[in-house]
Amino acid sequence: MDGVKQNRARATIPHDPDAVMRAATALGLTIPAQCLPGVIANLALLDHHADIFQGAGQ
Amino acid sequence: MKRALDIARDVRSGRVTALAITEDCLDRLARADELCAVTRVLADRARQAARQVDAAVSKGIDPGPLAGVPYGVKDLFDVAGLPTTAGSAIYADAPPATQDAEAIRRLRDAGAVLVATLNMDEFAYGFATINARHGTTRNPHDRARLAGGSSGGSAAAVAAGLLPFALGSDTNGSIRVPASLTGLYGLKPTHGSLPMTGTFPFAESLDDIGPFTASLADMHALWQVLSGRSAEDSGPLLRMARLGGRFRDNARVSQLGAIDAISPDAPIIELPDIARARSAAFLITAYEGGQLHREALNREAMRFDPATRDRLIAGALVPRDLYERAIAFRAELQARVARETADYDVLLAPTTPCEAPLIGDPQMGPQILIDGALRPARADLGIHTQPISFLGLPSLAVPMLRPGQLPLGLQLIGQPGGEAALFRCAATLEKAGFIGVSTPASLRLEEAT
Numbered sequence: 001m002d003g004v005k006q007n008r009a010r011a012t013i014p015h016d017p018d019a020v021m022r023a024a025t026a027l028g029l030t031i032p033a034q035c036l037p038g039v040i041a042n043l044a045l046l047d048h049h050a051d052i053f054q055g056a057g058q
Numbered sequence: 059m060k061r062a063l064d065i066a067r068d069v070r071s072g073r074v075t076a077l078a079i080t081e082d083c084l085d086r087l088a089r090a091d092e093l094c095a096v097t098r099v100l101a102d103r104a105r106q107a108a109r110q111v112d113a114a115v116s117k118g119i120d121p122g123p124l125a126g127v128p129y130g131v132k133d134l135f136d137v138a139g140l141p142t143t144a145g146s147a148i149y150a151d152a153p154p155a156t157q158d159a160e161a162i163r164r165l166r167d168a169g170a171v172l173v174a175t176l177n178m179d180e181f182a183y184g185f186a187t188i189n190a191r192h193g194t195t196r197n198p199h200d201r202a203r204l205a206g207g208s209s210g211g212s213a214a215a216v217a218a219g220l221l222p223f224a225l226g227s228d229t230n231g232s233i234r235v236p237a238s239l240t241g242l243y244g245l246k247p248t249h250g251s252l253p254m255t256g257t258f259p260f261a262e263s264l265d266d267i268g269p270f271t272a273s274l275a276d277m278h279a280l281w282q283v284l285s286g287r288s289a290e291d292s293g294p295l296l297r298m299a300r301l302g303g304r305f306r307d308n309a310r311v312s313q314l315g316a317i318d319a320i321s322p323d324a325p326i327i328e329l330p331d332i333a334r335a336r337s338a339a340f341l342i343t344a345y346e347g348g349q350l351h352r353e354a355l356n357r358e359a360m361r362f363d364p365a366t367r368d369r370l371i372a373g374a375l376v377p378r379d380l381y382e383r384a385i386a387f388r389a390e391l392q393a394r395v396a397r398e399t400a401d402y403d404v405l406l407a408p409t410t411p412c413e414a415p416l417i418g419d420p421q422m423g424p425q426i427l428i429d430g431a432l433r434p435a436r437a438d439l440g441i442h443t444q445p446i447s448f449l450g451l452p453s454l455a456v457p458m459l460r461p462g463q464l465p466l467g468l469q470l471i472g473q474p475g476g477e478a479a480l481f482r483c484a485a486t487l488e489k490a491g492f493i494g495v496s497t498p499a500s501l502r503l504e505e506a507t
Binding site for chain 1 (some may be wrong): 100371383
């Protein structure tokens with residue numbers, strides 16, 4: 001991988017419904033049910049960028 | 059509408075009054091609803107400011123370099139007496155701002171007259187200016203197409219000739235993207251170089267403000283007023299490079315042709331880690347935006363624009379550790395890019411990967427091709443601007459001169475604090491006929507009748 005070395009474990013972004021709700025609860029964040037599909041779609045996009053940033057995808 | 063400096067010259071000389079200019083501008087704004095560019099017309103305030111300019115002229119006092127020039131601001135600048143909404147219904151009834159944003163104060167001191175606030179993606183989160191409260195801003199060159207965003211109202215109002223200039227904000231490309239799609243000059247300054255006081259933040263570590271203009275001379279004047287700095291008109295020969303890799307892989311043939319014709323002997327260089335830079339910017343933006351709105355999301359999520367709401371909630375769930383890594387990477391990459399580009403004054407790149415997309419199906423949203431795959435325009439029109447914001451570099455979006463075609467822009471990217479070199483470069487390109495503003499066909503027809 002070019003550039004800055006990533007020595008730490010890869011950070012992940014939750015994007016399955018159970019993991020998302022658990023992460024939200026831990027942060028004290030309430031996600032209205034009707035928002036969940038849109039939130040999950042956006043988390044998948046962010047996870048894609050997390051992969052690229054951490055050198056696991058392009 | 060005339061250029062800003064032409065209006066100021068006429069007002070200062072007494073050839074025309076600021077009030078007459080203001081009334082003409084208010085009349086244009088009242089007839090431009092279909093563009094969905096304007097959110098509030100500030101008629102009383104504008105008339106009062108114009109009268110003050112005229113009073114100064116009549117007493118022989120110079121009202122300033124922008125005397126009587128009407129302008130608008132993206133809906134995230136504080137305007138005394140009005141709520142700052144950032145394009146959201148949530149803040150429609152917020153307590154009014156007690157004073158103007160610092161940038162507005164500087165423009166007022168230079169004699170400019172604020173006449174309107176302008177449409178944007180809610181909380182500046184998007185490259186499309188699709189706003190659930192105010193509607194989708196239309197491109198004056200083809201009203202079936204996006205004007206770009208998030209400062210789309212500012213761009214559309216200037217491109218349509220409603221205003222000679224407007225202010226926007228640029229976190230990841232929100233000035234440069236709409237400037238490219240509407241055929242204007244748009245400046246994202248060196249990060250932190252223009253005053254942010256009195257603006258509603260989006261992702262504070264990346265946010266900047268800047269102007270849209272329909273002429274390079276106006277942009278130069280606005281830079282001087284807003285920054286308090288002067289940009290030298292002359293200097294040593296500019297050293298240029300062309301950005302390669304992803305920048306050339308996602309560009310129109312006409313953009314590459316223009317870049318290659320502008321500087322055929324300039325080396326093609328690749329910025330290191332550019333895809334990672336864009337992704338890190340994406341993560342930082344999501345995290346900071348999510349944290350900023352977390353309380354409001356918990357309190358009244360359903361009052362947000364649905365598309366913005368879902369993006370902000372997702373951003374609030376980005377792990378802090380990942381955000382901190384992205385911030386650390388930014389500092390390292392900035393230092394590395396500074397070393398690797400130290401030999402160049404101006405880097406040439408496309409602004410957007412394509413012309414303005416069709417607004418299209420509201421369910422799917424407008425789509426564009428990135429790396430050969432269809433991607434949502436709302437998130438991906440900034441593929442070439444986002445990494446430059448991440449690096450904190452100044453970038454002047456300039457319109458390729460292509461009358462009769464949809465607009466398309468180039469970025470002139472400089473060293474930190476290197477705006478003067480960008481203005482010099484743009485002046486050369488304008489003189490050589492590479493860049494310039496083309497009037498939308500609909501306006502040419504209006505002017506002819």
